[in-house]
Every structure is written in structure tokens, then in C-alpha cells.
Amino acid sequence: MKRGRAAVGWSAALFVVVSSVTSGAAADDLPLPRPAPRDPVLPIEGVGAPTDARCADCHAEIALEWRASLHRRAWVDPYFARAYAFERTGFCRKCHAPTDDPSVDPSEEARAVGVACTTCHVVGANVVGSRALAAVPGGHVVIGDARLATPAACAGCHSFPFPGPPDREPRARMQDTLAEHERSAAAAKACQHCHMPRVPSRDGGTHRNHSFAVQADPSTLARAVEVRGVSLAAGALRISIAPGVIGHAFPTGDVYRQVEVRATPVDASGRPRGRSAVAVLGRRFGTVTSPRGPARVQLDDTRLDRPRTIDLALPPTTTRARWQVVWQRMPPRVAEFFRMDVRDQEVVVAEGVATREVEVRR
Ligand code: HEC
Ligand code: HEC
Ligand code: HEC
Ligand code: HEC
Ligand code: HEC
Structure with a gap:
């Protein structure tokens, strides 16, 4: 990022659109998609007031995908609502209702649109995409920022520490999907490669899918893990698992995500x-007191980020056992606390039955 331009904010962005109405320019120093507070969005040549409803007028298929996505539902999702009720802070609002000022309660519109088209694509009075396009009749100029095709487009919201004063260290990362990605075998593949695959459009072409579906798509979750072997011996079921087609830890994201x-x-x-015997793959956090005050720390991380063999203790007489790998949106105790049925919040990503021969003595 070149510092000068970033510092002048959206007034510089306005200058870009004025100078590129017919040509569509390339830029690599505009603000990337990120939490609020954000620069105000302004009327766009060929579009008018940049609202999501307006984008949907011309980008109907993408709008349909986005409407069903957790990005759109980032504020209205019932699980978020329950968690937010315990912590009504601007810290939460800046990512879950990023189109509004996080210092106040979000407007009806900001709640309804969550992470919106404008959050990721509008800077000042510009539409920004991953490539520059000149205005076509019935369209608008697109400023091309190649970083939108890279993890940089996701970094602002998908990697961040627990809230607190910056000098309060050590401070654990609340989410760290970007760093997990850099360490993963898929580090060379952008997040978009897996989360925004090209799909057919009605007009015969293709577009990048905007449903970002993970929870709603068991096939994505099923690809996350590869079960390499299962065996049942006297007293234990042994299961060997490894990361599948995934670009970070399994599970990733929210602090409460876990796999049983x-x-x-x-x-x-x-x-x-x-x-049942259960092994949990997840993170645990605690609080330490430093001279400056309390800070959150990560106590351990048992998530899957490399091949692993897990032994689950069973009664020695067991000759047949069912095994399952289950993704959970939150641990059962948290579901209970929020009065949610954890069975509605989990997805079985792999399962089977293992048996063992027992010699029968006469
Ligand atoms: C009046 C119709 C119209 C409106 C309203 C509109 N767009 Fe577009 N948009 C177009 C057309 C036409 C193109 C060019 C498509 C092409 O060349 O393939 C385009 C291109 C784009 C592209 C680049 C596509 C690519 O293939 O790289 C992005 C991103 C985009 N629009 C986002 C938005 C957003 C966000 C909004 C709302 C703020 C919006 N558009 C509003 C018509 C519209
Ligand atoms: C810097 C951005 C950011 C901040 C700040 C933030 N979140 Fe989130 N939150 C996210 C992202 C990104 C996800 C999606 C991760 C995932 O799907 O696992 C998420 C997921 C969640 C989920 C899980 C939702 C689901 O669909 O299962 C809950 C609940 C949640 N956040 C609550 C909160 C609360 C409460 C706060 C304030 C204390 C907060 N978040 C602050 C970015 C943020
Ligand atoms: C402005 C902040 C923001 C940006 C930028 C952003 N996200 Fe998110 N994302 C969120 C929030 C908030 C959620 C959680 C919504 C919820 O469940 O409440 C989320 C959820 C998700 C989910 C979970 C969907 C599911 O079904 O569990 C995926 C996948 C995702 N984002 C991928 C991406 C990718 C890839 C990018 C970059 C191209 C990106 N996000 C950019 C804020 C953002
Ligand atoms: C090689 C494919 C691949 C790449 C690359 C990839 N992911 Fe994922 N992602 C997956 C799979 C598979 C899952 C489902 C398993 C899970 O939830 O951990 C997933 C799940 C997620 C979730 C949902 C977590 C939840 O619990 O709801 C988020 C958020 C996410 N990815 C963000 C990202 C971001 C941000 C990047 C880039 C830094 C990225 N992913 C790169 C394959 C990928
Ligand atoms: C979480 C961020 C995010 C949100 C929300 C989002 N987009 Fe995108 N969109 C992207 C990224 C990133 C790309 C570029 C992907 C690439 O080129 O690899 C993209 C690409 C596009 C493209 C070009 C598609 C193509 O085939 O290459 C269009 C058009 C577009 N978005 C329109 C929209 C509209 C309209 C909305 C709202 C209904 C929307 N986007 C919401 C992140 C987002």
C-alpha cells in the first residue's frame, strides 16, 4: 500500500473515478474490503445511489446467491443475535453490520444487508472489481484491483485478535484463518478458488459464486477431511485423519467452532x-493477568492442520463400533446455554462402522 493515497481516503478515490469514466483504471492502493468504520459510499456514474438493491437490478444471479449467504445474514443470524445480546459492543458491530457507523446501533438497512455488495465492491464513488472494465452502455466503470482475487480481500475480517487495548499483550487471535492459510498445503490457492468457484450463468457464461456456502453445503464440509484408516482393537478405536481439500485448520473461523x-x-x-468416546478438535482460551490488566490467551489448539492418529477408548469387549467425524457450530454446552439444539447445529462429515474378529474359545 502506498501511504500517501491511503491517508487521503475517499476524496482520492473520487479523483480516480473522475479521471477514468470511460476507461476503467487499475489501482492497488484503494482500501480493501474491511470492517467499519468505512468511508462513505457516494452516487456512482451509471448506477446512482449504491445500495445492494440497486446492484441486484443488474447482477440478479449474484444477488440471489449473496441473499442466501451468511455474509448477508451476518447480523440477522439467530446464533449471532444470541451471542451479541451478551456483548453489545461496537467491536461486534464493525464486522457484522459493516455498512454502518459501529459506534451506534445499526440501522434497519445495515442489519438487513450485513456484509454487503458495497462492503466489498464500493470505494467512494467507484465500483471496484478484480479487473478493470470500461463503462458499457447500461453499466459502469470498474476500477480493477487485482488484490480482490487474493486473500487480501478477506484478511480485514477473517483474521483478528480479541478486543482490548493494543498494548495489552499477549492477546490471542480470535480468528486467524489467514495465517492458517499461509501454513497450509493450499497456501498457493486463493480463498476465492475454493469459496468463490466459477459457476454457470443463465446467459451461457460463468460468474464467481457469491453464496460462500460452508454450513449450508455438506459437500464442502465433507471435503475438509480425509479418513485414511480406521481399526478397532481391544479397548480402542484408532482413526487416522488428514486435511482434505482445505486451505486452513479444520475447523477454522469462529472461536467456538469444533469438530467431534x-x-x-x-x-x-x-x-x-x-x-461414546469423544475427541474434540478445537481451541481453548483463558485469561491471564499482566501488569497492564487481564488479557485473553489461547490455552491449546487441537484442530486438524496435519495428519493425525486418534485413539478413542472403548470397552475391551467391543467388537463393532460406529465412528463419526462431526463439525459443530458450537460446543454442546454453548448450545445449551443459548437454548439451541446442538443436533440442528452440527454436520456429520464422515462416518462408518469398524469391526474386529474375536476368537471364540470353547
Ligand atoms: C445498470 C446496471 C448495473 C448496475 C446498477 C450495477 N452494475 Fe455492475 N456491471 C454492470 C455491467 C453491464 C457490467 C459489465 C459486465 C461485463 O462487462 O461483463 C458490470 C460489471 C461489474 C463488475 C465487474 C464484473 C467483472 O466481470 O469483472 C462488478 C464487480 C460490478 N459490476 C459490481 C457492481 C456493484 C457492487 C453494483 C452496485 C453498487 C453494481 N455493479 C451495479 C451493470 C450494472
Ligand atoms: C474483525 C471482524 C469480526 C469481529 C470484530 C467480530 N466478528 Fe463474529 N465473525 C466474524 C467472521 C469473519 C465470522 C465467520 C467465521 C466462521 O464462519 O467461522 C464470524 C462468526 C461469528 C459467529 C458464528 C456465526 C455462525 O454462523 O455460526 C458468531 C456467533 C459471532 N461471530 C459473534 C460475534 C460477536 C458476539 C462479536 C463481538 C464480541 C463478533 N462476532 C466480532 C468476524 C468478526
Ligand atoms: C467486511 C467483513 C468481511 C469480509 C471482507 C469477508 N468476510 Fe467472510 N464473513 C464475514 C462475517 C461477519 C461472517 C459470518 C457471518 C455469520 O455467520 O454471522 C463471514 C462468513 C464467511 C464464511 C462462512 C460461511 C459459512 O457457511 O459458514 C466464509 C466461507 C467466508 N466468510 C469467506 C470469505 C472470503 C473467502 C472472503 C474474501 C473474498 C470474505 N469472506 C470476506 C465477514 C467478512
Ligand atoms: C483448498 C480449499 C480452501 C481454501 C484455499 C480456503 N478454504 Fe476456507 N474452507 C474450505 C473447506 C473445505 C471448509 C469447510 C471446513 C471448515 O469449516 O473448516 C472451509 C471453511 C471456511 C470457513 C467457514 C468456517 C465455519 O466454521 O463456518 C471460513 C470462514 C473460511 N473457510 C474462510 C477461508 C479464507 C478466509 C480463506 C483464505 C485465507 C480460505 N477459507 C481458504 C476450503 C478452503
Ligand atoms: C465478501 C465480499 C464480497 C461481497 C459481499 C460481494 N462480493 Fe462480488 N466479488 C468479491 C470478490 C473478492 C470478487 C473477485 C473474485 C475474483 O476475481 O477472484 C467478486 C466478484 C464480483 C463480480 C465479478 C464476477 C466474475 O464473474 O468474475 C461481480 C459482478 C460481483 N462480484 C458483484 C457483486 C454483487 C452485485 C454483490 C452483492 C449482491 C457482491 N458482489 C457481493 C467479493 C464480494
């Missing part, structure tokens, strides 16, 4: 015959 690896003794018809 379960084994349950079953009879020949699959009915449970004893207690």
Missing part, C-alpha cells in the same frame, strides 16, 4: 451398546 471425533459400540443392527 466419536466412537460408539454398536450391535449387529447398529443400535448403540454403550457410551
